[in-house]
Amino acid sequence: MTTYEAAALALSGLTDTGAGMCSARARVSEKREFTVDSGRFSLLRTTFDKGLDLTLIKDHRRGKVAGNDLSGEGIKKAVQDCLLSAQSASPDEAWQLYPGTQDRFTQGTPEGDTEKLFQRTRELLDTIKQEYPKVMVEQMIVSHDRVESVYLNNLGADYRTLAGDYGLFITVSGHEGDKTSSFNFTGFSTDSLEKPFIELADLRQTLEDIGRQIDTVAPEDKYEGTVVFTPGCAADILESLISTFAGDGGLLDGTSPWKDKLGARVADQRLTLRIAPHDPAVVCGERYLDDGRLSQDYDLIKDGVLQQFMLSSYVANKIGLPPAPSASFSVIMPAGDQSFADILRCIDRGLLVSRFSGGSPASNGDFSGVAKNSFLIKKGQVGPAVSETMISGNLGDMLNHVRGISRETVQDGWRVLPWIAVDGIVISGK
Amino acid sequence: MLADMISRHREAFAPGASTELRAQRNLRRQVSLLKGNLVTNMRTDTKGVGARVYQDGIYGFASAAELNDDAVRKVLKSATENAAFLAGHAGRGAEPLPAIRRGEGPRQPDFTDLPQKHYIDYLTELDEHIQKTYPNLESRTLITSSDSMEKLLTTSDGLSSHILAPRSYVYVFLSANAADGAPVEVFQPFGGRGTFDTRFTDPKDLHEPIDQLYQMLMQKREGVYARAGQHTVILAGELAGMLAHEAVGHTVEADLVLGGSVAGPMLNKQVASELVSMTDFAHSAFGETAPLPVYVDDEGVEAQDALLIDRGILKGYMHNRQSAQHFGMAPQGNARAWLFSDEPLIRMRNTAVHPGQDKLSDMIASVDDGYYLLHTGNGQADSTGEFMFGITMGYEIKQGKLGRAIRDTTISGVAFEMLKSVTMVSDQMSWNSSGFCGKKQMMPVGLGGPELKCRLTIGGK
Structure with missing residues (x-):
């Protein structure tokens, strides 16, 4: 059975249950993955995988099942399971699927080159060994993924996708004698093996920084200062912020501080946050949503004004707002007008933070956590790395206290982000 | 439970290499209610077979999302080829792994895969109790999650085993507004190993621990910030x-x-x-x-x-x-x-x-x-x-x-x-x-x- 035939068989089964709305997504994928442990190749892994995701809405009751059995018998069982789940649910008119179109998507590099992937990986290990002798590659996962998928719903959506990309995820630490730095990690997605991996995303910067984080100072004072978040760290902070302030949970239960802020200023006017799965910098970005709509790029915040919540169609219907045009987190933040060096020069006292290890923020946005892989900034200069240093503040307040947004950005195949400097963060030492 | 469809393939293991062959099924059942809204109603069922081959200090692995003889042959072949590829490109010249004890692992009992209705009914009853008993809550979220791992394992030099490990939990999140308007939340998981029906026989059993959690929330509403x-x-x-x-x-x-x-x-x-x-x-x-x-x-x-x-x-x-x-x-x-x-x-x-x-x-x-x-x-x-x-x-x-x-x-x-x-x-x-x-x-x-x-x-x- 082909992937399309599996999806069509499932949709037919769902429709036959009398469902008002239903969808079926079938997927066949193959992964080739190298693992490097402690700087040495340790594993070559191949996975031949399948997936089946079914949604059924009948009498406003919704059921969902996910599995990986694409045989006729397996599909039949999954349809029955989905029906029983829906019949057990309470009715809710907010569940909805949307009419769709017929579209075909080919993305990235569906066919991988295992030999060249190995050579690029070995080249990176050699480069690290030669140029960054204090750096230990604790683990590196390098892979090529090929995915063929078909999404159908009973409202006309017929989306067929063939996609593939190369991905790298690396964890490194610095070592000198018995001294060790904190680990840090980075990664990227790419559709090409043309460039050496060391030139992609922020890999070289991460390697340079980790070698300077072996010796640290542990500040003992507490003060309000400026924090510069690297693009990688900014991505984590922004994801947390958007989820807390603009996501389903906080808006459905009414705890989001932004619940009445649509169309209002929520951030410094220099700040724009765009969700853009179609941006050329995004490899294999989202093309359609689970509810049948085609994905569209949109501004979440434009010039500091909240334009859109990141709502699923369910929550949007519950609270009477439009759903987000994309379910992805392909964040693009336009570059600022200052160089990273100029931003640093203006900072009297603060931290350059590459990784934040913190608890989940409270629903009002208060957060606190440890500044990992971070450096002191004093009188415009980057100083020694720090340990045992905590930062705390409020996610919402941060957006209104932007000191600067860098001209330089990092593209990792998922997002494009600059360095962001924020005032008013409480920095406390041991 | 999974029928043993892997032992008979031991003869196909690559000679001179250390091989593991595993058939596995993972189930997960999730239901969540946010302020009484059924926002998650999900059943997940994945199964397949995987093989790993150790050779010259490195491993080759392969898996397929099917449970049949063709899939087993496919993953054994692919894992062996992967081990050979990597050994050829980056072998370490390592000695074979030291021997370990051979034999059979202990068998574990089968379990019942409950219908989704069981989880929804349990959670709905508990949610209605909370809504009725604690009207001053700003929000409440209840989640049930049951998962299980079932594994059939046969190796070239270890214990063959059939493992079944279910666990089940109810997660309760309660939130209220403090006097300064800031929302505060408390959270507690209940449950442990075993299937949901053996862990949670009656929603009333959770009334007392949820009341203790509510009392904590009320104390936290009046709470202070810790000193840094x-x-x-x-x-x-x-x-x-x-x-x-x-x-x-x-x-x-x-x-x-x-x-x-x-x-x-x-x-x-x-x-x-x-x-x-x-x-x-x-x-x-x-x-x-x-x-x-x-x-x-x-x-x-x-x-x-x-x-x-x-x-x-x-x-x-x-x-x-x-x-x-x-x-x-x-x-x-x-x-x-x-x-x-x-x-x-x-x-x-x-x-x-x-x-x-x-x-x-x-x-x-x-x-x-x-x-x-x-x-x-x-x-x-x-x-x-x-x-x-x-x-x-x-x-x-x-x-x-x-x-x-x-x-x-x-x-x-x-x-x-x-x-x-x-x-x-x-x-x-x-x-x-x-x-x-x-x-x-x-x-x-x-x-x-x-x-x-x-x-x-x-x-x-």
């Missing part, structure tokens, strides 16, 4: 367990030791107060079945306890067969995989600080100015042992007595320094097994401990 800085604290067992797992356990996983963790140079050295001992328990702990027992791992190694810290001295690491060979130690059954498509990694099982001899009441009475920290929302640590835990419930201690509740905060420290500051250890244990450990793959783990009196840094505000 170093303080004397008493960590509840849940936090001692988190410390054992995140801040110590990961640093003594042998793959991370080889990657340069802080524990590497510390073997047989003092890393904690002599009041502190710590073990990664396999299937039994302190005379009882451990929260998530492991009898055989996914390399076919019989699971045994791994003593990590004995009266303050670091005594060992956790291994797979390859790292055990490297360090000249015995593997103790820590190599585990989450899905059929995952290779076994070194994972913790039930990691705990051992109980001591102090009474909690004496511990609180001994603190002049500090905090009693009860619940955590999450925790992270790195290879230096520097850790961070989010604190979701705690109290001030003033002149030996519990005081006001505190708002959410974060604690941090360096494990091997903080453990040296431990001056009292309570005589009671508490376990938690409701979460997943994330290390490339997810993995259910148990963690536990007694109350610890120590010094560490609080984030405050």
Whole structure:
């Protein structure tokens, strides 16, 4: 059975249950993955995988099942399971699927080159060994993924996708004698093996920084200062912020501080946050949503004004707002007008933070956590790395206290982000 | 249960290599109610077969999302080819792995896969009780999650086994607004190993613990922000367990030791107060079945306890067969995989600080100015042992007595320094097994401990 035939068989089964709305997504994928442990190749892994995701809405009751059995018998069982789940649910008119179109998507590099992937990986290990002798590659996962998928719903959506990309995820630490730095990690997605991996995303910067984080100072004072978040760290902070302030949970239960802020200023006017799965910098970005709509790029915040919540169609219907045009987190933040060096020069006292290890923020946005892989900034200069240093503040307040947004950005195949400097963060030492 | 469709393929294992063949099925059933809205109603069922081949110091692995003879032949062939590819390009010239005990692992009983209606009905009844009993809540979220791993394993040189490990939980989140308008939340998981129907027979059984949770929320509404800085604290067992797992356990996983963790140079050295001992328990702990027992791992190694810290001295690491060979130690059954498509990694099982001899009441009475920290929302640590835990419930201690509740905060420290500051250890244990450990793959783990009196840094505000 082909992937399309599996999806069509499932949709037919769902429709036959009398469902008002239903969808079926079938997927066949193959992964080739190298693992490097402690700087040495340790594993070559191949996975031949399948997936089946079914949604059924009948009498406003919704059921969902996910599995990986694409045989006729397996599909039949999954349809029955989905029906029983829906019949057990309470009715809710907010569940909805949307009419769709017929579209075909080919993305990235569906066919991988295992030999060249190995050579690029070995080249990176050699480069690290030669140029960054204090750096230990604790683990590196390098892979090529090929995915063929078909999404159908009973409202006309017929989306067929063939996609593939190369991905790298690396964890490194610095070592000198018995001294060790904190680990840090980075990664990227790419559709090409043309460039050496060391030139992609922020890999070289991460390697340079980790070698300077072996010796640290542990500040003992507490003060309000400026924090510069690297693009990688900014991505984590922004994801947390958007989820807390603009996501389903906080808006459905009414705890989001932004619940009445649509169309209002929520951030410094220099700040724009765009969700853009179609941006050329995004490899294999989202093309359609689970509810049948085609994905569209949109501004979440434009010039500091909240334009859109990141709502699923369910929550949007519950609270009477439009759903987000994309379910992805392909964040693009336009570059600022200052160089990273100029931003640093203006900072009297603060931290350059590459990784934040913190608890989940409270629903009002208060957060606190440890500044990992971070450096002191004093009188415009980057100083020694720090340990045992905590930062705390409020996610919402941060957006209104932007000191600067860098001209330089990092593209990792998922997002494009600059360095962001924020005032008013409480920095406390041991 | 899965029928044995892998043993007959042992004859096809590559000669001279060490091979594992595993058929596996993972089930997960999830239901969640947010303010009474059924926002999650999901059933997941994945199954397939995976093979791993060890040759010349490296591994080849392959998996297929089917359970039939063709799939088994396909993954054995692909895993063997992968091992040959990597051995040809980056082989290490290593010796074969040392022999391990052969035979059959213990069989485990079958279980009932409940219909979705069972979970929805249970949760709906509980939600109606909460809504009716506590009308001043700002929000409430209830989640049920049941998952199970079933594994059939046969290897070229270890124990063959059939493992079935279900666990079931109800998670309760309650939130209310404080006087200053800031929302505060409390959270508690209930449950453990076993199927949902054996763990949760009647929603009324949770009324009393949920009422205790509600009382905590009311105290937290009136709570104060903790003061930032170093303080004397008493960590509840849940936090001692988190410390054992995140801040110590990961640093003594042998793959991370080889990657340069802080524990590497510390073997047989003092890393904690002599009041502190710590073990990664396999299937039994302190005379009882451990929260998530492991009898055989996914390399076919019989699971045994791994003593990590004995009266303050670091005594060992956790291994797979390859790292055990490297360090000249015995593997103790820590190599585990989450899905059929995952290779076994070194994972913790039930990691705990051992109980001591102090009474909690004496511990609180001994603190002049500090905090009693009860619940955590999450925790992270790195290879230096520097850790961070989010604190979701705690109290001030003033002149030996519990005081006001505190708002959410974060604690941090360096494990091997903080453990040296431990001056009292309570005589009671508490376990938690409701979460997943994330290390490339997810993995259910148990963690536990007694109350610890120590010094560490609080984030405050």
